[in-house]
Amino acid sequence: MGNNMKSIAISGLHRGENPQPGPSVIASIRRLLPTFRIVGLSYDPLESSLYSQQSDHPDVAYSIPYPEIGPDALLERLEVIIKRENVVLIIPCLDLEIPNFISISAKLRDWGVQCSLPTKASLDAISKSNLYDFCHQLNIYSPETKLVINELDLVQVAEGFGYPVYVKGRFYEAQLANSKQELLKASSSIAKTWGWPLLVQEALIGEEYDIVGLGDGDGNIIKTCTIRKFQRSSTGKGFAGIVVEDPELEQLAQRIINRLRWNGPFELEFLKVHGKPHALFEINPRFPAWVDFPSQIACNFPARLVEGILGTKLTSMSTCTSGQMFVRHCIDLVGDVADIAEMSSTGERIITQHKAQLEVMK
């Protein structure tokens, strides 16, 4: 059945406590482009969208190798999936996998598969370890950040900044440390998962503003939506956001994207300390988990990305207006251990609920 429909493959399928963007991207695409089949690229049989009964689950899911195994293994696995599912576009949603996808993008194009990706140069420029220097070149305020290779280095740098400081993994996770003791505990925990080197960043305490957008690859922004995070989880994730209209932030975004010649989705994360300029502390090279919020108010970034890459008619995107807001809601999804067994054993699973819906659509 799936072979006749064009498919879009999407990763990052878990919504949990630390929500990944995949389900949000799926829901956004289905909102405007329901004729595409959605193929989930899964790292874990317990990724929550595999159990969803709403519009944010894939039609079928395939397990793929962890990013640290490398691009060759990924390509080998994708070859099977692409042929079986008629995949025409891949939207990677996790930072860690993007370098692998960049490595194999030429081969994917040979197979007729487009991939929404930044260039390697722009990805390197915005890495956590390079971001401070990038901002310095543009005269944009950014918290000072240093790469540290061991505990001695870590403590020296942190004491140079003065506590509190953030200690961060190269790709994910950040913990605030108010003392040497907390610093060592946090670094041990992060290094256990993500390894060394780590990053130490001066802590700026203020309001957080995030901008989701699409770059056209020529230095221009197609559209943005800016929010203030006004409710955060214990891990700092945004659980409620409200649209703001700040000309200063818009100008900063324009300068950044223009310099990077950024192609595809991005998220810019700023902190505003009272009396100081907006500080850019992170750039994410993919959609954020909250991207379905603007999609629900007629500003659909994932759909626009798909239309732009595949050359289909472009749906207009409304401008999000200040005061529009979202609140994240978590629900319990029903599944069966047979679902885990199927995914674990075979590496594939058809999401039968939606299969039935697709039959009705045909």
Add this chain to the structure above:
Amino acid sequence: MKNNVAKKHDLQELRFYGEEFVFNTVSGMCYRISSTAGFILHSLIAGAENEQLVDLVQAHYDVNQATAVRDVELLLNNLVELGVINRDCTP
């Protein structure tokens, strides 16, 4: 009152929902304020200058001048402290 309060563009950032809830469309901050603070903000948005605020409060709430001066000063300080408005200080 010696200080000029609130540049016009800062006031234009404010959006009222009823008389006692204000949303800043640029910072994304929300505030619950008293009805008197709301009256002062509306007066500023309508173009009132510093010197006029005391008279306006005095007339609206039927209080004596000393009370009006004290209340206006206190409320303006509160609004500045909360970040609802900025204070543009001039000698």
